[in-house]
Amino acid sequence: MSISGLIEQQVLAHPDTVAVHAPGHPGDEVSLTYRELGRAADRLARVLAARGIGRGDLVATSLRPGPRWVTALLAVLRTGAAYVALDPADPLAHRRFVVGDSGARTVLAEKADALDYAGLGAAVVSPQEAGADGEPHRAVPVSGDDPAYVCYTARSGGGSPVGAVVPHRALGELLRPGSAFRPGPDDVVAQAASPASAASAFEIWATLAAGARLTVLSFDTFAGPERLRRALVDHGVTVALLPAARFHRIVRDRPDAFGSLRALLVGGGVCDPHQVRRVLRAGAPRRLLQVYGAAETGAFAL
The missing domain is CATH 3.40.50.12780 (ANL, N-terminal domain)
Known part of the structure; x- marks a missing residue:
């Protein structure tokens, strides 16, 4: 269909x-x-x-x-x-x-x-x-x-x-x-x-x-990690997809920023294993997935 x-x-x-x-x-x-x-x-x-x-x-x-x-x-x-x-x-x-x-x-x-x-x-x-x-x-x-x-x-x-x-x-x-x-x-x-x-x-x-x-998040939502964390909670967001560079910037200051999510997908680059471990220790989303391939194929791969 x-x-x-x-x-x-x-x-x-x-x-x-x-x-x-x-x-x-x-x-x-x-x-x-x-x-x-x-x-x-x-x-x-x-x-x-x-x-x-x-x-x-x-x-x-x-x-x-x-x-x-x-x-x-x-x-x-x-x-x-x-x-x-x-x-x-x-x-x-x-x-x-x-x-x-x-x-x-x-x-x-x-x-x-x-x-x-x-x-x-x-x-x-x-x-x-x-x-x-x-x-x-x-x-x-x-x-x-x-x-x-x-x-x-x-x-x-x-x-x-x-x-x-x-x-x-x-x-x-x-x-x-x-x-x-x-x-x-x-x-x-x-x-x-x-x-x-x-x-x-x-x-x-x-x-x-x-x-x-x-839920369409405005550009200024990403002005700081704490602002993003509050927006995810306030708007009841359960799933998000972020580029790896943005993921790393947020995690450096607030590794617990994504703890309210059911699933977080990270693409557009390779995740730093050290930053991933920080997220897992601080309170990870239920699923944290590294994905790639959407631009050329219209599909994700793990």
Whole structure:
């Protein structure tokens, strides 16, 4: 089943459960239930479909983390297209390169950022263009070989970044029931990765496919280890994925920062065994996993 189909199952089964929560994100919706997420994605999908976006197309997404961003990604998938992940905080030259190199036909961006993508031959669409509720948008069927998203990563040895195309089949393996990495319906998963990273795909789709809650942590949450520890507890976060460098910085000052978690996944580098032992002594999460491989394969390996 497609990602869109998995989430639609949750919309039908748990319509009033909170799907995305963004504490302290001014200017964005505070939270969306599964019903609200599905309806908002349908509205935006209709806008994209009216512009000719469909199966096999690429849509670049340049939106800040929050419910609006998650809605936009789901809307793209519901049209049968794939999204090209951008982070508005990245340098403009890099973002323009990604849009041009990928051949994206459309860029989803806030109105204030529209000029960033002028002259690239791609239409810029704001999520605010989505109108009022109408008939549900019928999700376009896709195959396992169709691309789900494109993630640009640094090229080994330097040079321009290269786009890794992740098909629905690869992402589906990560989301299948029984996967060691898939959250449960009672989990609250932290969204902490850059919108342009493959890690964000795991955070979003593994969470929503399971009917769990995605809590978007603001950038300043990571200003200090104690601030992060309090945020994890205050928001009831049970699952988090962090890059190894950030994990090491936090553990140096607060090795007990992750003690409230059910599972902590660490990727993007090798864990320092000394720091891991400090976590285990100070009060470890129930599961501490070193993972790798998501950027290129859409799957994690232990």
